[in-house]
Amino acid sequence: MSRGKAEIGHPFGRDLRVLAKTDFDRVHAARRSASDGLLVVSASRNSLSVSRLGLAVGRVVGNAVVRNRWKRWLREAFRLEQRELPSGLDLVVRPRPGVKGDFDAVRVSLRTLAQRLAKRR
RNA sequence: GGAGUGGGCGGGGCAGUCGCCGGCUUGCGGGCGGCUUUACGCUGUCGACAAGCGGGAGGAAAGUCCGGGCUCCGUAGGACAGGGUGGUCGAUAACGUCGACCGGCCGCGAGGUCAGGGAAAGUGCAACAGAAAGCAAACCGCCGCCGGUGAACGUUUCGGCGUUCGGCCGCGCGGUAAGGGUGAAACGGUGCGGUAAGAGCGCACCAGCGGCCGGGGUGACUCGGCCGGCUUGGUAAACCCCACCCGGAGCAAAGCCAAACAGAGGGAAGCGCGGAAUCGGCCGCGGCGGACCGGUUCGGUCCGUAGGGUUCGACUCUCGGGUAGGCUGCUGGAGGCGGCGGGCAACCGCCGUCCUAGAGGAAUGAUUGCCGCGUGUCGUCCACGGCACGCACAGAACCCGGCUUACAAGCCCACUCCCCGC
């Protein structure tokens, strides 16, 4: 983990997010996913040169505070890892219900799952 | 010192780096409009980018249990239905909320708690037990009378008769509700009188109910006196009656702008020659009409071109409705804080001061250091220090007043009871 090193210059705006319902439907229709004990990541090619992040955090995950914490962790992990991730993918990330987790584990899990999906293409 | 009652505060702090949301200012260059001019400038507006500045979740933001503002719809007035509330007076925009007071129950007390109107308006319900569960009735029992009968005594005209034994028997007639026992609950309690036995049958006191009079209080109610018949139980969070309250929907409300598709109405030119060919139609040239491109006249490209009528389609213009989408609603308000005044209080009035989130698949995160608090452990006990772990409940979605529920550590105020000392 490159904790403490200069992690500057990782902007993360709305253009890097999956927001439209049609995009979510396309990712789900692709039926390509990878998972571990923490996360479930689905993916589909997009027409862009960069990858985008979509969040799917349902009510079974926890109350509003828990759900917000997951979404913030996932956004931050995507922001810091975006140069290590494969490009041109729409990634929809869903936390497994009931698990605790912490930020470092989320970061590692997101990177490995996304790379596994890119390899399996 | 111990035990307890009622209430309040609090919701980790500071600094650095990388990011997020929206706001303001400036810069850069781009689109559109206007002015002025011929090329710069001025100005408005919109979008993207960059920089700077300052802001960015709660006491419950939660549950969505009540009440209101606001918006649209409906509506002559009222009633019914349905729902809600339920001591009194007050507070309030309103409430099922709050305050003060009254009454019942609990507590030695500080205090706590109560959906706290009506059961002589009506209907219903009460298992089991019990004689009987609501209007009086009478199982055992008690008492009297009547009938039968036993013993003893007296008397005798020897058939009986009388008295006593609170004698015994009766599925005979009547009087009782004191006693027995059941139950959550049994038609007032105690005492005296009274009676064949008893009974509010009478009396005294007490409790309860009703009425009248007087004192206090706005009122709930309360204090005192007199009288009455002696009583008429419980349950309305059972139906119900009484009093009061409620039009419906909800910011995905609602308003504005407004693609595409569909709908309604309207519109220009609608010719000639030649070739193959029966016609339709196709091809070429010219004309005409329309659109587009370059642009000074003008040129080029593409499309249409019918004997007449009708229908359909295409193109184009206009129109209403208003979908996708966008904008508004969107945060300055029954607002916070301080002071003065009124009121026991809830709360109200006046003055001053402050501006404090506005997203829209939904913004607060990551990381580093120091400090704070708690627990554990180590250093020799203390003072202190090191290390490890932990620091709750929980995230605005139109706004506000309440209620309910969740919550780590810590702190404060008032009061009560017990023990000890002076």
Place this chain on the structure above:
RNA sequence: CGGGGUGUAGCGCAGCCUGGAUUAGCGCGCUUGCUUGGGGUGCAAGAGGUCGUGGGUUCAAAUCCCGCCACCCCGA
């Protein structure tokens, strides 16, 4: 934002509206015994319940009323 429903034995349900002793019941499952060479089937007996939770009303609450918890469904 608004509306509705469910919670009872390991599982699926009844009872609730109209309160009580009807021992809170039914089916499957479970335990034990008999039957069989053994298993299944069959027969007999039995165990198993904070009626989601905390209060209230009532003599009495799974049932009536209020608060809370969990889950499910519907409308805009």
